[in-house]
Amino acid sequence: MLLVVTVVAVAVAVTVTLRASAVLRHRLARSVLLCAAVRYRRRLELLGSEVRLSQERRLRRLLPAGTAHGSEAFRERHPLGQSCPSDGVLSVHPPPLRPWALLCCCWGTDPPLQGSLLYLDALHAAFPQALARRGTALLSWAPRHPRARAGWPLPSLYCTPAEASALPSRAAALRVQLLFALRERALRVLEAGLATELHDALATLRAEWPGLAQDLELGELSPQAGLAEDARGQLQALLAPNAARAAEVRAECARGFEGIVQRLWPQLEVVVVVGTAHGAEQLYCRALRQADCKGLPFYCPFYGAAGALLGVNLWPEEQTPRFLLCPDWAFYEFLPCPAEEEPQTVLLDELWEGREYGLVLTAQPGEYRCRAGEVLRVAGFHKQCPIVEPVRRESQVLSVRGESIPEDRFCRSLCRAVGLWPGARLVDYICVESALLGASSGAVAPHYEVFVELRGLRDLSEGQRYKLDQCLQEDFPTYKSFRFKGSIGPLRLHMVGARGFVRLREALGSPLPMPRVLREERLLQLIQSTVIS
Structure with a gap:
């Protein structure tokens, strides 16, 4: 109780001390926020000790008043939905911060504020x-x-x-x-x-x-x-x-x-990247660590999907980002991977370490059991709360004959092929399924076209181009079988000039995570216009 009174008193002092120097105001505000963060972190520990109860409470807040309670009744009443209506961008619009908001957040449900407090606390502790x-x-x-x-x-x-x-x-x-x-x-x-x-x-x-x-x-x-x-x-x-x-x-x-x-x-002291780093997105972080940002740690503090904040990274100094799913920020369900014919979801306290799951989300009233299009790997647990690593986006799967090559595994195959080209370093890449090319693809079997930006090479020989197709055949037996039968044609590889991908990201028109499979013809035409080899 004494801590609560102290937090409120100091917060009020911050708002009324108009004559204090900017430095003093900053220090006072920082102290208030860190005190609130410590209190919420203690509450998070309690929530993590009773995950099922925390999830049931969160679900009740998301359902209309008078609705029968309980996750079992909820899942029976609402079938699994389609993709979440949001575009997946974590876009939070916080209200103006009031002194009492810090106190309320310690037992309320305000993911943007609680997430930011946890971020400030973790950042301050590590750096x-x-x-x-x-x-x-x-x-x-x-x-x-x-x-x-x-x-x-x-x-x-x-x-x-x-x-x-x-x-x-x-x-x-x-x-x-x-x-x-x-x-x-x-x-x-x-x-x-x-x-x-x-x-x-x-x-x-x-x-x-x-x-x-x-x-x-x-x-x-x-x-x-x-x-x-x-x-x-x-x-x-x-x-x-x-x-x-x-x-x-x-x-x-x-x-x-x-x-x-x-x-x-x-x-x-640290480079902070707010957007979630999926497997393929790590390409940029690795390149930056090896060159421009050499010697600096990278910290990705938040995990979000379908526009909702879902988890926080409490370990800033670890190289691989891991996120604690907070049980009072959303109601979570998970589909085990690989997918079953009659999928049955499991709940937050029913996950197994080391396994991969597709995320099903209820984060907003009226948007029930939406497939977030995200695949997560359970890396461990903090009390009963799972710690997850984002693996891939289901929308970024390559498939022209049902072979289904996910983005994270395609990226590994591509990086392996680039490693076979002496002096080359992969800067960026994008994939296209030949159906998007229409008549311009020619009278050939369905195939992939891949556009890459490289450093250290000005051109690629035909033998080097074939290495990527060969790596895909070695890594994906289904793809190899279709290539052998001729039902999938040879992969076509193109080199893009410098800043071609910068132009592509400008043309996307919004701050989206980089897509790895193009679905729009106008974007395809743009990247084709930057090909140099």
Whole structure:
């Protein structure tokens, strides 16, 4: 009870202390939030000790008043649904934070606030200086529906203006945010909404560092496509000339780009990627760890599906992201993989370690038992709560004859093939089923077309191109059988020029995780226009 009174008293003090310095206000707010995080973490421990009861309570809150209670009755009344109506983007719109909201969250159900508190607590425990005022830079593009920053309850963490995220051009937004990040030498955290956004922002640094350094020196935003004059004026008003920092950026970039992030921001402790890193999405994180972000840990704090926040990563220093599914954030069901003819779901407390499950979700009133299109692997348990690793997205399966090659396993086969090409490094890739090509695919058997961006190679021989098809045959017996019969034709491999995939991500029009199988003809035409070999 004493802790509750203390939290409320300090929270009220934060809101009324208008004359306190910005630094003091930041420290007070940080203390309040960390106190609330400790209290909610204790509650989470209790919830994890009685998972079935916690899930039944959550289900009652999601059902209309007067509905018969109980998960068994719920599953009998509502058949398994189709895909979730949301596009799968974790997009949270938190309300303004009030002092009493911190107290209510300790026993209420507010996943955005509770998740962010757990994030701040875990980040502070692993990296004690990470919650410094203006010590976090953000790289995130959200033109229509702003995404919440990971530490949104503590806005004084961020040195990046909120207006930069809402620019209509993805390239312009990331460049402006990168410029504001470069101003702050004492950064502690580099946060990105998606791994692709960090990847593309650092690609912009490679390509445009002289212009960025000049903008820093002059304190001006240079004219660029996608940046309207009124927005440019508003953002430029926040800049000031900094010749010393501009000289430092020039000197470090002139030395090369391996480890450039640590060299530009010597006090940086961690790279935070908010969006869930699926198996194929790890491609970007691995590339960044090996080059630009060498020597820095990566932390993916949240797991979400169908637009809902479902889990949190409490282990920032571990290389492989693992997420604790919180039992009071949604009602979870799981379909064992491989799928059965008459699928029967199991509940949160009925999972087995090491097995894979398809996620069935009830997270919003009226949207019952939706298939989230996500496959998770149970990596362990925290008390009774499962700790999961996202494995693949069911929408990203390649199949022209029912052979079903999932994205994570295709990525492994592709990486194995690239390893057989001396000097090559895979930067990015996308797949297309030949049916999308229509008449342009020719009078041949159905097949895959794969578009790759590589470093270290300018062209591929026919023998090298065949290596990928050979790896797929070795890794997937069904595919090999269809290839032997001639019912699936040879795979066609194309090399894409530099920044071709950056253009593709801009054309997607929203901050989605990178698709691995194209389903739209306009996107296919765009990537075809960037082929160089």
